[in-house]
Amino acid sequence: MELSRKEALGLIGLSTLGLLYGTPVFAMKNRKKVAELNKLKPLKPITFNYPDEESPAILIDMGEPAYMGVGPRRSIVAFSSLCQHMGCPVQFDSKERLLVCPCHLSMFDPARGGVCIEGPAISRLPIVALEISGNDIFAVGIAQGVVYGRAKNF
Amino acid sequence: MDRREFLKASAISASLLPLVKLDEAHAFSLSAEEVPSEVELPPKDSEVYTTTCQYCMVQCGYKVYVWERGKGTKPSGSYTTALSGEWINPLFVSPAVKDGNKVYIAVVPDKECVVNKGDHSVRGGSNAQTLYTEERPHIVQKRIKYPMVRLKGKDSPLVRVSWDEAVAFVAENFEKIRKEHGPDALGMIFGDWLYTLSTYAILKFWFKGLGSSSYAGNGWFFDEESQGISVAFGSGTRSFTVEDFELTKLLVTAGTNLQANGSVWYHRFFLNNLSQGKAKHIDIDPRRTVQAQMAEKYGGLHLQIRPGTDPILAGALIRIVIEKDAYDKEFVKKYVSGFDNVVETVKLPKFSLEKASETTGIPKEKILKAAQLMIENKGKSMFLHEKGLIHQMCAFEAQHAYAVLGIILGNVGKPGACTSRAGGHPKGTFAWPDEPPSRKDNLDIYKALDKGKIKALWAFGCNIFKQMPSLTKYKPLMAKTFFVVSDRIHTEMDEAADVILPAATWGEADYILASEDRRVRILQKFMDPPGEAKPDWEHVVLIAKKMGIGGFNWKTPQEVWDEIRSQNDWIKEMSWEKLLQAGTNGLRYPMVNGKSPDRLYSDEMEALMGKRFFTKDNKIHVERIEVLKDFDPKKYEWGEVDEKYPLMAIDFRLNELWNTGYTYWDKPGVYERTIDAYLMINPADAKERGIKTGDWVVLVSRYGKCKAVARVTDAVKPGVVAMPALFPKPEQEFNYITRPTPTTDGSVDTMVAVEVYKV
Numbered sequence: 001m002e003l004s005r006k007e008a009l010g011l012i013g014l015s016t017l018g019l020l021y022g023t024p025v026f027a028m029k030n031r032k033k034v035a036e037l038n039k040l041k042p043l044k045p046i047t048f049n050y051p052d053e054e055s056p057a058i059l060i061d062m063g064e065p066a067y068m069g070v071g072p073r074r075s076i077v078a079f080s081s082l083c084q085h086m087g088c089p090v091q092f093d094s095k096e097r098l099l100v101c102p103c104h105l106s107m108f109d110p111a112r113g114g115v116c117i118e119g120p121a122i123s124r125l126p127i128v129a130l131e132i133s134g135n136d137i138f139a140v141g142i143a144q145g146v147v148y149g150r151a152k153n154f
Numbered sequence: 155m156d157r158r159e160f161l162k163a164s165a166i167s168a169s170l171l172p173l174v175k176l177d178e179a180h181a182f183s184l185s186a187e188e189v190p191s192e193v194e195l196p197p198k199d200s201e202v203y204t205t206t207c208q209y210c211m212v213q214c215g216y217k218v219y220v221w222e223r224g225k226g227t228k229p230s231g232s233y234t235t236a237l238s239g240e241w242i243n244p245l246f247v248s249p250a251v252k253d254g255n256k257v258y259i260a261v262v263p264d265k266e267c268v269v270n271k272g273d274h275s276v277r278g279g280s281n282a283q284t285l286y287t288e289e290r291p292h293i294v295q296k297r298i299k300y301p302m303v304r305l306k307g308k309d310s311p312l313v314r315v316s317w318d319e320a321v322a323f324v325a326e327n328f329e330k331i332r333k334e335h336g337p338d339a340l341g342m343i344f345g346d347w348l349y350t351l352s353t354y355a356i357l358k359f360w361f362k363g364l365g366s367s368s369y370a371g372n373g374w375f376f377d378e379e380s381q382g383i384s385v386a387f388g389s390g391t392r393s394f395t396v397e398d399f400e401l402t403k404l405l406v407t408a409g410t411n412l413q414a415n416g417s418v419w420y421h422r423f424f425l426n427n428l429s430q431g432k433a434k435h436i437d438i439d440p441r442r443t444v445q446a447q448m449a450e451k452y453g454g455l456h457l458q459i460r461p462g463t464d465p466i467l468a469g470a471l472i473r474i475v476i477e478k479d480a481y482d483k484e485f486v487k488k489y490v491s492g493f494d495n496v497v498e499t500v501k502l503p504k505f506s507l508e509k510a511s512e513t514t515g516i517p518k519e520k521i522l523k524a525a526q527l528m529i530e531n532k533g534k535s536m537f538l539h540e541k542g543l544i545h546q547m548c549a550f551e552a553q554h555a556y557a558v559l560g561i562i563l564g565n566v567g568k569p570g571a572c573t574s575r576a577g578g579h580p581k582g583t584f585a586w587p588d589e590p591p592s593r594k595d596n597l598d599i600y601k602a603l604d605k606g607k608i609k610a611l612w613a614f615g616c617n618i619f620k621q622m623p624s625l626t627k628y629k630p631l632m633a634k635t636f637f638v639v640s641d642r643i644h645t646e647m648d649e650a651a652d653v654i655l656p657a658a659t660w661g662e663a664d665y666i667l668a669s670e671d672r673r674v675r676i677l678q679k680f681m682d683p684p685g686e687a688k689p690d691w692e693h694v695v696l697i698a699k700k701m702g703i704g705g706f707n708w709k710t711p712q713e714v715w716d717e718i719r720s721q722n723d724w725i726k727e728m729s730w731e732k733l734l735q736a737g738t739n740g741l742r743y744p745m746v747n748g749k750s751p752d753r754l755y756s757d758e759m760e761a762l763m764g765k766r767f768f769t770k771d772n773k774i775h776v777e778r779i780e781v782l783k784d785f786d787p788k789k790y791e792w793g794e795v796d797e798k799y800p801l802m803a804i805d806f807r808l809n810e811l812w813n814t815g816y817t818y819w820d821k822p823g824v825y826e827r828t829i830d831a832y833l834m835i836n837p838a839d840a841k842e843r844g845i846k847t848g849d850w851v852v853l854v855s856r857y858g859k860c861k862a863v864a865r866v867t868d869a870v871k872p873g874v875v876a877m878p879a880l881f882p883k884p885e886q887e888f889n890y891i892t893r894p895t896p897t898t899d900g901s902v903d904t905m906v907a908v909e910v911y912k913v
Binding site: 052055058079082083088089093102103104115117118119120121122123124142145146147149150151152153154 | 177190192193194195226227228229230231232233234235236237238241242243244245251272273275276279414417419421424444508764809821823824826827898
């Protein structure tokens with residue numbers, strides 16, 4: 001995607017400084033190891049399936065603090081990678097730092113909670129909540145939204 | 155004027171501006187609206203209704219499911235796959251009230267509709283979020299639910315009254331004004347996307363009932379936007395069919411950003427054609443949009459044109475095509491009248507490659523490559539254009555020049571080939587009652603406003619405090635009149651309104667609309683309107699009856715429709731029952747003996763209708779290309795660019811924002827993209843003015859001021875700045891700076907010389 005990062009932010013204009021209401025409580029049965037800290041490289045995404053084998057997800061170290069980021073720099077985030085528009089898997093554009101859907105060009109910003117900045121999607125990408133234990137990164141739940149194709153996440 | 159002086163003189167006070175800068179705000183700036191974590195799906199025994207989207211000309215089909223809250227299903231796991239059109243996004247579902255019962259309503263893009271096949275845009279996908287429900291206080295607050303009247307003049311408060319009182323108040327004032335000043339003192343501006351039935355009702359009332367010729371259509375100062383096309387084909391009606399986006403070999407778009415308005419058409423082109431390597435795209439736009447980037451990525455072109463120079467580009471392309479002897483000779487010989495004028499006109503030096511490149515700012519090799527692509531794909535290309543051209547002073551010249559280019563290459567009436575407007579809003583007008591004779595000397599309502607001749611104004615389903623050009627000048631003039639508003643929401647028009655009438659909107663009454671690929675459909679009522687809101691056509695009926703004017707005895711929407719279709723041969727066979735039966739696919743016009751051509755100006759049309767074109771002699775006319783001989787961009791908007799106003803400002807549509815944004819703030823997942831209007835400005839121009847991305851800036855033209863957040867980007871060229879049209883915050887309205895100078899054909903445009911100041 002050739003939309004520059006700066007422009008993408010410009011598209012948003014000034015948003016109100018907000019808070020995520022409450023902290024979701026995640027069930028232990030939904031906990032799944034998805035990555036290891038020492039193997040992560042900034043802007044090199046890894047993929048996994050979550051909340052089940054039919055549902056691809058993507059984890060990225062954004063290299064700088066990100067909304068709901070974990071890790072030493074609060075920079076690691078993960079999302080359901082099924083586009084909220086019609087379910088095509090989004091791809092990470094490391095130059096633009098955006099998740100882009102190849103089908104209809106919805107673009108989501110992983111640093112800002114998966115907010116859609118352009119294209120037909122009407123909702124943010126669902127955030128996969130992460131926890132770190134030693135060197136292991138666990139997916140522990142969906143912190144926002146419903147994964148494409150479902151009526152509920154679990 | 156230095157910055158301090160400017161701020162002092164500016165109507166927009168710096169103290170009103172937010173303190174947070176973009177950089178401070180961006181990192182964790184979620185607006186934190188609660189996103190649902192699960193959703194109830196419609197049960198098998200839901201009531202099902204058919205409708206179309208409430209927004210653009212594509213008119214995607216939607217199915218609406220209504221069920222008692224708690225009776226739906228919540229299956230576990232995934233129940234569908236990608237691109238199936240079966241997933242119900244939790245935001246497709248809204249609580250609402252139907253027949254007094256609390257229900258859930260799911261508004262789902264219809265996978266059985268041939269237009270969208272389950273797809274949706276960001277605008278239409280969020281249709282359900284606009285439904286009136288007590289659960290969403292911001293919607294409750296902004297909807298107009300009861301008639302309101304300012305009984306004792308502009309300084310008295312708006313008070314709630316009964317429908318009877320409001321109607322009597324309007325009737326009495328209209329009658330008084332008509333008696334004292336004549337019928338033309340009554341002015342009316344309508345939004346003709348406002349559903350066929352209401353548009354017909356207001357036009358009949360205005361022309362035949364009141365006898366007034368003071369009106370403007372389309373929420374604008376004029377209503378003829380198709381002249382450059384209609385002089386050629388005898389009609390401005392769009393000629394293509396939605397499937398053409400998948401069949402075409404070359405899409406040429408000029409001044410129309412389909413990705414952002416007409417999205418589902420673009421999706422079909424992009425996903426099934428362009429990105430598969432089956433077609434190319436030439437996008438002609440002063441801005442480097444997503445669509446422009448994709449055109450280049452897949453082997454086509456972005457011609458980043460200097461705004462207002464389209465007639466020169468089109469003329470140069472025509473000249474190359476003729477010089478290479480590459481036009482469709484058979485087609486031209488058989489169907490085109492006036493080709494000699496074309497040959498003669500483009501011979502002028504200003505249409506040489508060299509000169510055209512200089513004027514348009516497009517490199518010569520790109521113009522040549524564009525011509526080559528057009529020649530290679532003659533007879534297989536879609537030439538589409540829209541408001542980017544139409545809202546310029548050179549509207550006619552540009553529209554007609556592109557039309558001629560498309561026509562001489564034989565792109566008319568074939569699969570994947572057309573020369574047409576793209577469209578903006580759905581078609582809302584099928585019958586046009588005879589206008590009073592006074593119309594011939596009363597074409598421009600803004601002139602009458604200027605002279606103080608308009609004593610009353612009815613804003614009928616449009617926000618004229620946003621949509622009209624040159625608001626700085628005309629808003630006060632409009633506000634002085636006896637001002638009646640028929641609308642769904644409270645807007646800035648409240649400040650001046652003498653009467654506000656609550657309108658029942660999409661889903662709250664039966665309506666009819668047509669897509670611009672000529673599909674007529676019923677938009678069914680599926681829920682209760684709030685308070686005492688009524689369909690707009692009923693507002694007309696009540697006032698006409700109160701004034702004792704006959705011919706307004708309709709009791710049902712079907713009766714209005716029957717009167718409309720009796721006056722238009724294209725739709726006369728489309729009874730209410732047949733339309734209901736046709737569901738989301740609707741019936742297509744023109745319809746003859748149950749059949750309709752997929753494309754206008756085609757063999758199919760000729761076989762069905764006995765003629766190929768709507769012109770009297772059944773030919774395409776290109777004689778008026780001659781107007782290009784006198785065309786010089788400097789005579790128009792560019793003539794106002796000088797040291798004091800060195801930048802040319804243009805406006806554009808935001809993908810997520812429809813029209814005046816009357817539903818924009820209903821949709822958190824949509825408006826969080828763009829909380830404030832932004833100004834695209836080139837790094838060179840920004841640097842000169844000390845402007846950085848995220849700074850608030852003020853645009854100043856000779857005609858007024860507005861503000862925006864700067865977005866420094868090379869997506870616009872030096873010397874050109876661009877701002878979203880109709881952004882729904884009052885001070886961020888581009889129309890405050892647009893020009894009051896009418897164009898050659900009597901319209902008013904939105905391109906204007908400005909200076910930009912950091913605040």
